[in-house]
Amino acid sequence: MSAKQNRILIFGAGVIGSMYAIRLIEAGFDVTLFARPNRFKTLRENGLQFKEKGTVKSIQVNVIDTLENDDVYDFIFVTVRYDRSESALLALKDNQSKNIVTMTNNPIGFSSWLDIVGNRLLPAFPGFGGQIKDGVLHARFLPKIIAATVFGEINGEVTERIENLAKLFKAAKLPYIIKKDMQAYLITHSVSDIAMMSVLYSENKIIDKKTARTRKMARKITVTLKAYLMAIQKAGVSIDPPILKMVLKFPNLFLDLFFMTWLRTKMVRDMMLSDYANNANNEIVQLSNDLMKFLSQDDIKSEKVLYMNKCPKKCSIRC
Template identity: 30%
Template sequence: MKLLVYGAGVLGSRFAARLYEAGLDVSLLARGERMDSLRRHGVQLAEENSTVIKRIPVPVREHPAGGYDLIVVLVRTHQVDAVLESLAGLEGDVLFLHNWAAGPEPLGAVIGHERVLLGFPADGGTMDGDVVRYRATNFMTRRVAMPIGEPDGRTTPRLERIVEAFRTAGVNAKAEPKMDAWLKTHAAFEVPLGQAVHTAGGPAALADDPDAVRDMLRLMRQNLAAMPAPPVPRGFAALRTLPEGLLVATLRRFLRSPTAVHSGLSDASPATTAELARLAEQIRAHTKVR
């Protein structure tokens, strides 16, 4: 299987490096200074605060030309439109691994509906100069598998091949029959959470304001109630059914936890702000929220 990873940020770099180390035929698409750094040093990886830097010589491409069996897109939500234009003339299936609440239709309308697969990387990290820093527990080792699915929910031979290839490479992937609903559920939860954290000035600051946490929870409930399908995973339905006081207390504990600190919630960069805004637009447009 010949693969192209489109996007050389934290997730794309990590993903491409892991596939390359596993012996897969993979290239990483990058441009500008990031491309120059990757060509000189390879993908540079380090665990959290470690001084040990590992360099992986993943082949780098500036343009997505060539024949690929699978193109894996790992970019932010607001960058997808520009990516679609460059993929329209290429061959090969395309796996979109990122936040996305608009459904598969706008993706397929540009590149062909038969090429689209959906997924979510469920990983995190930070960029320290040209070094990607990541947690020891990530999407490759975590118990919760990285979901991948066909837009229509079928378990197709190509989906099985992709999941098996990722598993063989050490990536904990699984076929998810309700991937579109999974992504919409995640956005319904993440947008209020991310925007509330940024407004408060960080997870801990939000935890110290129970009224703000309560307002955030109510937005989550509104989003979930407006979804055209039940939440996936089903556990998110608890956000609509459990008592508000219990949920507020639980969310405040989460916001003070190491998981919240290391999850990237504190990232208030323009890119994160733009992504949350685009996701909010998608939620309004593709649910009953008005």
């Protein structure tokens, strides 16, 4: 599979979409970015700007703000927040492209997404992050052992399109992992995001940096994460990555120290706290609500999740 044979649409020109666009363009693929009005204007005027080794660079990218149904791509990557995923898929419903790769969390399963786009759906999760500041992308790459793009068929089969997607990522030198149970992976990842991110927003506002560094905040993460991991395990979900099973065995004190260290990192201070100003909390609330719907659907009775009541009372999530 050569780069010239592939047309790729990235639906969403935020951090994740922009990062994939850069890597795929550099690898020689035919990439188009679908952007909302403000971002569309910036990309048209300045190109895709990103900071690399202290220098701001720019790469030209084809950008659109409308998509015709007969504008067909080999792969469409949907790189929007979870709370915007359904509206994005509805926008793609009548497009004739055969492969729609959703790059986001999913704590409830794929039924509603399948109702919209059918078997074109290919669930995935991105392997990096960052922020866009003053129109410039500041990427944050992690080692493959910590983060790689994860994807797989819903039924776990390694199909031709999975193999083609793997070749695409390999050509772009993007680390990837093929999963046999994407639902388990995405539910587990949703749980960790809910636990780690919900504490950053309290009493309808972003917490200050000083509060974020406290033992109290770390303990809230510890208790919430353990509670949700226990709940999904009781629901029959395989915890993935398996290393998170160890969280249930670690003493709270050990986890508190770990999360105190995480809360004091530059990533949390300069990216996550500021990023909440851009509706990140809406995503966490939606993730939490849908996770609880999933647990209810699986007959997880209220007494099985009473431990969740230890979640911070002033947290924005309805535990």
